Amino acid sequence: MSSQPRWQKIAALIALVNLGLVLFNLSYIPARSFYWQVIPSLVNLYDPIKGITPHPETQNYLAQVNQLEEQLEQTELSSAQVEASFLELQILSYRMIDENPFEGVNPGNTLETIKSRIRNRVGENSSRDAFTTFWSSDYFNRFGWQAEIEFFNQEIRPLIATNYYREIGRFGGLVDYFWLIDLPFISFFVGEIFARTYFLSRRKPDLTWLGAILRRWYDLFLIFPFIRWLRIIPVTIRLYQVGWLNLKPLQKQINYDFAISFAGELTEIVGIQVIDQMQDAIKRGDVSNWLFHPETRRPYIQLNNRNEAKAIAGRLVNISIHDVLPQIQPDLKALLHHSLENTLIQLPIYEQLQNIPGLGDLPTRFTEQLAQNLSQAACQNAIEAMENPTTTELTKRLVTNFREVLETELQKKHNLQEIEELLVDMLEEIKFNYVKTLAEGGIERILEEADQLHQLI
Incomplete structure (x- = not known):
């Protein structure tokens, strides 16, 4: 900023002086009594300018x-x-x-x-x-x-x-000769804008004069003979450009507030719109048609010639049988032992065996051994069934029949209507509990994380 050309600094200083005169002129009539008490000579000098x-x-x-x-x-x-x-x-x-x-x-x-x-x-x-x-x-x-x-x-x-x-002027308005003081400044800025536009159009032939002027549109406030107080905009920008005014904290806060407001509203609008569309699709029956009438679905494009849904399902089954079942075998054994023991207690022979000397703990040993064998057999059979073609075929047939029966039951009007109403209500709860919460509080946290990331980078 400090390396700006001297001409820009001179122009910024002239703009600052002009703004000071404009603000003084605007305050003169309301504060004339104060100026009269503090600087009476200034009042005597400036009164003729205001008529x-x-x-x-x-x-x-x-x-x-x-x-x-x-x-x-x-x-x-x-x-x-x-x-x-x-x-x-x-x-x-x-x-x-x-x-x-x-x-x-x-x-x-x-x-x-x-x-x-x-x-x-x-x-x-x-x-x-x-x-x-x-x-x-x-x-x-x-x-x-x-x-x-x-x-x-x-x-x-x-x-x-x-x-x-x-005094009243010839057109019925109050006399005000401030334009005579302002005219040299306006002439200076007209010349500056003209010169800058000329040199910019020479450097960039494709840029029109109008486009060159609009690149610094805010400088036009310096040449307007009305609403002069708006000159504070170009003066502030010029002081920032030459390094006499630090606007980075203000700029950062404005960007931050704008990002929070815009992102929050955008997130809320998009989230609510998506959920509303899903609710409308459920009410129209699009979901049920997609589930129960596959011929109405759009062709699904496989990018890598692999059905990820089936692959994920198969992977979950393999992990469950090979990795999870062996680890939960003690729990499965305890559950079977408890179930068998409760069943044996209800048999008449169990009570009789308890009264025979030397055989009192036989039912307990029997149920424990049986639970051990059954749990091991269940785990082993599950692993072997995964590799058995016959088991695979039976499982596929079970899944197919289950799906067909489920579809038949779901297509019944009362079941389908109840499920659709539940889905619509659930989406409405998601809209109020999550979408608006994200828009209100989540955006600021995300922006803070982004700011921390920029600082680390």
């Missing part, structure tokens, strides 16, 4: 106060000139209360603040009475005119001084 002139009524009011202050310094409180000024200020105060010259600038708030401060100062409930009392020789004489004039200059004058009047 702002002092409001004649409030300026006349302040001028009358200035005249009264000069008279008080030169003459007595009881002089005719001072009394005339007091009377004029009372009339102007009544007019200010009735007409509210602050309405176009700060409707209600400024005038209400002025009235509240005057009422609190003189202890009157009525604003008109408060101004009548305040602008009187008796009140100034009682509390001292210097203190009251100082109060006015500190508490009331700044509020009245913030009032202004905005």
